[in-house]
Amino acid sequence: MMDVKLKIAVPKQALSVAENLPFGLADEVCEVGDLEGEGLWIREEADLVRALSDLPLQCARIVIEGSLLRERLPQSLLALASILADWQGSELYLKWPDDKDATGVLRSIADLLRALELRARGIRVISCPTCARCHTDLLPLARRLGAKLEAIPEPLDVAIMGCEVNGPGEARAADVGIAFGKGVGLLFRRGEIVKRIPQADAEDALLEEIERMCER
Numbered sequence: 144m145m146d147v148k149l150k151i152a153v154p155k156q157a158l159s160v161a162e163n164l165p166f167g168l169a170d171e172v173c174e175v176g177d178l179e180g181e182g183l184w185i186r187e188e189a190d191l192v193r194a195l196s197d198l199p200l201q202c203a204r205i206v207i208e209g210s211l212l213r214e215r216l217p218q219s220l221l222a223l224a225s226i227l228a229d230w231q232g233s234e235l236y237l238k239w240p241d242d243k244d245a246t247g248v249l250r251s252i253a254d255l256l257r258a259l260e261l262r263a264r265g266i267r268v269i270s271c272p273t274c275a276r277c278h279t280d281l282l283p284l285a286r287r288l289g290a291k292l293e294a295i296p297e298p299l300d301v302a303i304m305g306c307e308v309n310g311p312g313e314a315r316a317a318d319v320g321i322a323f324g325k326g327v328g329l330l331f332r333r334g335e336i337v338k339r340i341p342q343a344d345a346e347d348a349l350l351e352e353i354e355r356m357c358e359r
């Protein structure tokens with residue numbers, strides 16, 4: 144996997160806010176004034192829909208205007224995905240215009256970089272969409288685990304799946320996960336079941352397994 148650095152440039156009055164972003168979102172925070180002009184600047188929508196052949200994709204740095212992303216995030220992310228997939232650089236800057244919270248936008252960019260296998264920081268919790276087979280209240284559990292695991296730096300994918308029939312197979316690409324059956328939780332690693340535990344103990348067992356994997 145490549146290791147693109149995700150950085151944010153903010154006005155001076157926002158430096159302290161940006162420095163307290165959740166773990167893993169920004170690799171560096173700097174002042175907007177320190178950003179020099181080199182690199183590929185994405186300032187307006189037209190820059191996102193330009194033909195790829197017109198873009199200097201070998202450049203080391205891309206700078207994206209935060210106001211563009213804030214106003215049209217889904218469309219911008221879609222267009223950005225095709226640019227990043229062909230890019231060969233190492234620094235992606237978000238130039239944020241004010242002291243409003245940039246967490247949501249940065250998280251979306253970090254997720255996009257991870258999906259494109261350009262950057263990975265910390266634990267990513269993946270939960271199944273749930274269906275009639277689901278044996279537990281999955282989404283609150285996924286949210287709870289996401290919060291508990293937020294400070295872990297290792298780039299692991301953790302899957303939370305609603306049923307033991309399809310869960311381990313559907314989450315085969317995850318490093319570790321839990322799939323729920325009637326009254327039980329199945330701990331699995333890369334799609335293979337390694338342990339069966341009472342459902343009430345499943346969350347703790349998963350956390351212990353993640354700790355073990357991080358210690359290795």
Ligand code: SF4
Nearest residue numbers: 271273274277305306
């Ligand atoms: S893992 Fe099981 S519960 Fe979740 S969506 Fe797939 S079939 Fe449904």
